[in-house]
Amino acid sequence: MGLLQVCSVLCFLNSLISAGLSSPLAGREAWNYVEVRDGAHMFWWLYYADCQSVQSRDLPLVLWLQGGPGGSGTGFGNFEEIGPLTRDLEPRKSSWVQAASVLFVDNPVGTGFSYAQNPEAFATDVSTVASDMLVLLQSFFTERTEFQSVPFYIFSESYGGKMAAAISLEVTKAVSQGTLKCVFAGVALGDSWISPLDSVMTWGPYLYTTSLLDDFGLQDVNAAAAAVKQAVEQQQFLKATELWSVTETVVEQNTNGVNFYNILTQQPDDRLSSPDDDFISLQTRRHLRPLYRQSLSELMNGPIRKKLGIVPQNVTWGGQAEQVFSSMSGDFMRPVVDVVDRLLAAGVNVTVYNGQLDLIVDTLGQELWVKRLKWDGLPAFNQLRWTALDDPASPGVTGAFYKTYKNFAFYWILKAGHMIPADQGPMALQMLKMITQQV
Structure with a gap:
């Protein structure tokens, strides 16, 4: 590690120790x-x-x-x-x-x-x-x-x-x-998440070829994905988001809880579906909780908050994350492939x-x-x-x-x-x- 990096780290640590900085x-x-x-x-x-x-x-x-x-x-x-x-x-x-x-x-x-x-x-x-x-x-x-x-x-x-x-x-x-x-x-x-439907439609084949689905599981996942496709084609994007959540549950049930973020690991128990879940709560638990794990929340809402010194008193790091996800849910399954095409055409x-x-x-x-x-x-x-x-x-x-x-x-x-x-x-x-x- 270089001298400048050492100095940067020491400055950061000192700022965490110094009260009120x-x-x-x-x-x-x-x-x-x-x-x-x-x-x-x-x-x-x-x-x-x-x-x-x-x-x-x-x-x-x-x-x-x-x-x-x-x-x-x-x-x-x-x-x-x-x-x-x-x-x-x-x-x-x-x-x-x-x-x-x-x-x-x-x-x-x-x-x-x-x-x-x-x-x-x-x-x-x-x-x-x-x-x-x-x-x-x-x-x-x-x-x-x-x-x-x-x-x-x-x-x-x-x-x-x-x-x-x-x-x-x-x-x-x-x-x-x-x-x-x-x-x-x-x-x-x-x-x-440029083309959500392409991701969902390939979950079954990908899991099957990596030996994480059997023939029956492949049929179940593909059938659930087909329902998502129909909703997207009908421009029913909020419904498509709900059916995307259902498809993830079908994947869980047929793979013994494969982790969506790394297929070589298992989904933690606290992120698996429950009969009492609405789809927003379930999806925020599956896909936001990993980004707000307890140890990170303690760091951000404790020493980091003190270090920054400008976070309003009534603001908690991650406190509005579920509302962010919920507010965007109607736009979630819309593709933006055309935007990528426009960027390429513009020379980006x-x-x-x-x-x-x-x-x-x-x-x-x-x-x-x-x-x-x-x-x-x-x-x-x-x-x-x-x-x-x-x-x-x-x-x-x-x-x-x-x-x-x-x-x-x-x-x-x-x-x-x-x-x-x-x-x-x-x-x-x-x-x-x-x-x-x-x-």
């Missing part, structure tokens, strides 16, 4: 709130790049977007995946801060430390999420002018990818119109990356929607063979495959589930460096 130390961090609409407050937390050999101003800026919707980037993404410290406040060897300045945003409104002052302030669709983020980014780049001239990337995970696609389109428009000053360099969609660099062991957004489903893109470079992309990448943690062992053509790339990350940086940290860091052209 409420300002960033040593210029290595910054955080603030932005009111993006009346009563809608979004929280961001920035780490400046911490690299011995390169000044932070010479490295890119990465915006990280968590999934859910309702998962907290400042919490889970920061302390469980890519931030400088782990949940136990130990230095993370594969932190992305080694290669970029990292901006975490609790998005949509009501996520993490972000908060809504009234029910009308919650976003109900991805277009509102995108317009809210644009307001935040306009404020951020105005306040932090040093980032206006460095390459700016958006990286995402899960539902964060759906939001990232829409946000990237708004950013592209704003930059061209001169209402946002930044150098937008690309978007990376990790295990992303788009990367798709996916974990081999992910079920909720399995690679089979991702490949299906990619093959339906209208992008004029797709035929040439499809003719390419992929290239193997060594796992940085295990030289000589394949850690990933990738293909890239013009402004589109696809990374297949081996031995990783839904949360790739948490499962394969060194490989995720290597991918970041490749996408941002540092290797």
Whole structure:
């Protein structure tokens, strides 16, 4: 670990110990709130790049977007995946801060430390999420002018990818119109909910070919998925979300509780379905609870809250997460493949990356929607063979495959589930460096 990283860690730990300390130390961090609409407050937390050999101003800026919707980037993404410290406040060897300045945003409104002052302030669709983020980014780049001239990337995970696609389109428009000053360099969609139906329709085949379903289970899962498809085709998206929840229960029942985030593990008992559940409660327990685990909540609502010093007294980290998910449920199953096509047509660099062991957004489903893109470079992309990448943690062992053509790339990350940086940290860091052209 370099001297600058040691200093950063020590400063962070000292700030946790020092009672009442409420300002960033040593210029290595910054955080603030932005009111993006009346009563809608979004929280961001920035780490400046911490690299011995390169000044932070010479490295890119990465915006990280968590999934859910309702998962907290400042919490889970920061302390469980890519931030400088782990949940136990130990230095993370594969932190992305080694290669970029990292901006975490609790998005949509009501996520993490972000908060809504009234029910009308919650976003109900991805277009509102995108317009809210644009307001935040306009404020951020105005306040932090040093980032206006460095390459700016958006990286995402899960539902964060759906939001990232829409946000990237708004950013592209704003930059061209001169209402946002930044150098937008690309978007990376990790295990992303771009085409929900393609994911659901491939759950059965994926589980069957990995010996997690028998013939009867395959029939059950495929039948449940077919009901989701019918609802989507009829544009009944709220009904489709409910039937998606039913399909997950069918998967649980036929696989003895396979974990949707990594097929080699079992779903914890506290996330399994119960006869008393409504689908919102069940889905928030399945898909938000992992992002708000007790140990992380204790850290965020205790030492971190004290460190930040600006969180309103009546705001609890994660306290509105279920309302965020519920408010977005009618938009949840809508695809945004057309948005990706528009980004590619506009010349935006788009990367798709996916974990081999992910079920909720399995690679089979991702490949299906990619093959339906209208992008004029797709035929040439499809003719390419992929290239193997060594796992940085295990030289000589394949850690990933990738293909890239013009402004589109696809990374297949081996031995990783839904949360790739948490499962394969060194490989995720290597991918970041490749996408941002540092290797």
